[in-house]
Structure formats: C-alpha cells, structure tokens
Amino acid sequence: MATRLNTSLHNALCLLKPFNTLLITKPFSSRNSFRFSKKLPSSPRRALYCTSSHENGETFVLTTPLYYVNAPPHMGSAYTTIAADSIARFQRLLGKKVIFITGTDEHGEKIATSAAANGRNPAEHCDLISQSYRVLWKELDIAYDKFIRTTDPKHEAIVKEFYARVFANGDIYRADYEGLYCVNCEEYKDEKELLENNCCPVHQMPCVARKEDNYFFALSKYQKQLEEVLSQNPQFVQPSYRLNEVQSWIKSGVRDFSISRALVDWGIPVPDDDKQTIYVWFDALLGYISALTEDNEQQNLDTAVSLGWPASLHLIGKDILRFHAVYWPAMLMSAGLSLPKMVFGHGFLTKDGMKMGKSLGNTLEPFELVQKFGPDAVRYFFLREVEFGNDGDYSEDRFIKIVNAHLANTIGNLLNRTLGLLKKNCESTLVVDSTIAAEGIPLKDTVEKLVEKARTNYESLSLSTACEAVLEIGNAGNSYMDQRAPWMLFKQGGVSAEAAAKDLVIILEVMRIIAVALSPISPCLSLRIYSQLGYSVDQFNSITWSDTKWGGLKGGQVMAQASPVFARIELDAEKGVEEKKVKDSKKKSKAKVKVEQPQTVTEA
C-alpha cells in the first residue's frame, strides 16, 4: 500500500510539476519518524460534502480571514469584517444562533521579517498588531463572538492534531522543491502566472528562486473529489463567477503543495521534525476550527468540531480563494471533516486600480476614517457603494456625497422633520396605532415589498442591494411627506389636522421599519432612530427581523426630543472636512455595540 501510494504520488507530481520547478520525492529521512505505511484504512468519517450532526439549521457560523499581522489593519481588512458583521447581525435578527469568528494569522516569514524591521521580537510584534485589529473592530462596532490568534496554544494543539490525522491518512510526504517563491504570498508560483521579471501579480515584486526540502500535502489525490464537490454543490463557491474560476483551476490539474518550511523558524514545528515549521496556510486555516473551542475546555479537534463545525460561510477576499476553495476542502476531506457550506470571495477595494494591501503599502487608514466620519458612515458607504463581489475604488468626495444624501437627508432629515411637526402639533404623542393610521394607504404595501427586497438581498449577500432597498423605503416616506404636506393640513385644522396627525404616525412607522432593516449595516444609527421613537436600549436590543412588519408604533406612545440622528458632513474649502459637525454627530453616536455580547447596545 505504501509503495503504491508513493509511486502514484510521484507520477502525479512528475506530470503536474510546473516547468520551472524541480520536484523530487524522496523517502523519509531518519530525521523524522513518519512512515507512509502508517496510513490508516479509509475511515467512514470521510464525507464529500456533509453537514455535521450537531447542525440543527439554527446555528450560523461565519468567518473572516484571519488577518496577517505583518502590518496593522487597513480599510481592506476592515471591509471584509464590516461585511461579515452585517451578515452576522442579519442572521441574529432572523433568530439564529450566530458564531462570528475573526482573528489574526501570526506565523511565518513575513511576520518575523516585519517584527525585526520594527526592532521587536515576533511575539511582541504579534501582540501589538493583533491588538490593533481588536481596537479597530471596537471602533467599527464589530460584534464578533470569537477572536482567534494562531499563536494561541489551543490553536497550535489543534493544528498538530490535524497534521497528524492527515499524515495518518497517507497524504503527507517529503520531497525537494525548487521554484520561484513570492515572500509576500508565502508560496511558490508558476512561471506562467508571473509578470515581467518574475513579478508576483498581486504584490508587484520579483519572486526569488528557492530550493527546499519540504513536506507536501497530496492535493492531487483529491482532484476528482474536488470536481465532484463543485459540480454537486455549485453554491459552495460564490459569487457564481468565482465558481467558474475555481472550476477552471481544478480542471487544469491540482498540484501537491508544500506544507512546511525549512527556512522559517517563526511557526508551529512539524510534529516529529523540529527543523521544519508548518506552512502558514496549513496552520491559519485551522483557526476557523480552533476558534470554536472554549478556553476552559479540553482542546482537541473533535471537541472543537462539536462546537460548531462546519462553518456556514467563509467570507474572504478573492486573493485567497484558491486556499479556501481548493486547498482547504481537500485538507478537510483528508482529515475526515465536513466542508464549510459556502466560500464567498468578494472583490478588492482598490487605489488607482490596484488592490489596496499591506505589502504594497497603498492603504486607506480606517482609524482616520472612523475618527472623521464615525462608524455608521464608514460601514454604510462601503457596503452600499461597492457591489459585494466586485472591486470598488474609494473617493472622499463620493463618500461625503453618499452619506450626506442617504443617511443625513433621506433618513435623518425625514425623522427630524416629522418629530418636529409631532412636537408642535401633537405634544410628541402618537394619536393612533400605526396599523389603524395606514388603513387603505398604499405606502404600507410599498414598504412591505421593499422590506422583503431587503431581506432576500441580505440573505443572498447582496448587501449593496439590501441597503438600496432600505433607502427606497426612506424615499417612499419622503414622497409621502411631500405629497401629504401635513404642515399645511395642520394649519387647516379640523379633519385635515386629524389626517395630518395620522400621516405623522405613518411616517414614523416607516422610520421604525428603516431602523430595524438598516440595523445590520449601521447599528448605532438604528439605535439612535429607535431611541427617538421612544424605545429603550433594551427594546432595541431585542428586535428581530419580524419587527420590520408594519404595526409596531402604538397610539399614545410618546416620542423623544428631536435631534439629528446623523449630522451632515460639511466641506470647508480651507480645512477640508469641517470637524465640528462630525464631532457633534460622534458625540451623539456614543452608543456602542458591545463586542463581548453580540447584538447588545449600551448608551455611553
């Protein structure tokens, strides 16, 4: 059995090796105690694409990439995390138990180099940068459930166990490898995918020739199973155009890849061979599983898996699609674990057409953006403006234009005007239930249709269209206000004034529904709207998607004092963005979403 496996692997490698690389499989050296003959009989655990038995359809587990701590976060890292947070919040509104996992990937050559360049040891460097991610997530109201660091001992234990399982399954062998290596991607590249002067297309830097004696994962063995997974589960890779990309990679033949590094000290040692460390991807991907463990529990794969694996959704940038949609499923199959249900590869935030990234250094500072504009504006702009899946460029002019038009005018101003009229004419008190006020009014049907549009688009991860649907509700409310002109009706008195009082109830009900439907995107803005409608923080914290149903506001309910829920950002020709108004708005937006307890909001 061992000989047959060796031979077939060797054949596969000879057939598949890139023409600029030299790969020689060789028997295991005495440096390690592994033997191919250790291969276990195929285990019944192995499944092509299954859900684990604990899954009851109610738990939604989603992940962001574990960000590489070679440098602090930038707007690209924030983009994936904001999107993930919005999806998590939407799923919680549907009543599901959500486990939202994020974290940091802390091993590898780039990190050791970056630490040295900053005069730190790698561990200190990782602590510092990892913390900057946590701080940014707080600033952006990211309510994650688990934050995993790949230097956490509980993670290391899971990686070693996983490695041992894959080894026992006969899928790890040793070989020499020679090729062109991109230090920033930390992977060997095919010559044909490189630009002039052997430059990596992602990092625009020349790859270097390297020769190493490494351990390899027998990916080629899983070619057929990978093809089957994708043809039987086209949902597995989203959006659909990325599925085509992945299918064509697989069709062109998957090659075994090296899963250890001989020249990198900063990593998890290969079991039984401390001269090699485990390749960052064979380490970091396991973070999605090790994150599930609790600190006070026994750390092993089975326990971790029982706590929430498989993930419902891996949300990633398209740069790491191959690792998630090809390498990872094969690794999981080898270890006899279920595959995640979906991998969604979104597009890039670009600057001058190039991917914004730490290695290129062409990044947009998220801390600065939040300082200047507040978290609601930042979250809303990127999710509304960049169609989820495609690339998108940032411009400050566009940013200000969009958030002013949508959040300050369409939403904020409508609420403010309505509350002003209610105070002046009805002592801030609703005259009737919103259900009664809306009898025979077409606006109610329009809102119901738009709520449904928002829901289906949230579900299909079309976040931009979901935002658009919510904004259309605001537009419908504004049109109603303009058509009915309640300020005129109040002046006429009698039945006209009674009708005007009902109109205000209708518009405020529209605002309430907007607050619920927009809460996955801009949670603090939604809270401020809810508070102005006379609800407590606890009431806001217990909303569900069913609260988008018309009829929440009741006669006799007293509204709060009107104050802008989203202050316009004013451009000052000399100073750029005028600080004061934004600061005012930030003061009002002090209500923060607690990170530790998802979906909980407290007022500062």
Ligand SMILES: Nc1ncnc2c1ncn2[C@@H]1O[C@H](COP(=O)(O)OP(=O)(O)OP(=O)(O)O)[C@@H](O)[C@H]1O
């Ligand atoms: N420009 C970007 N647009 C959208 N998402 C991005 C962008 N840059 C990074 N990301 C997110 O971060 C993930 C990559 O994380 P990583 O920590 O490697 O960041 P990076 O800036 O791309 O690093 P590097 O430039 O060193 O390759 C992507 O898959 C994506 O989720």
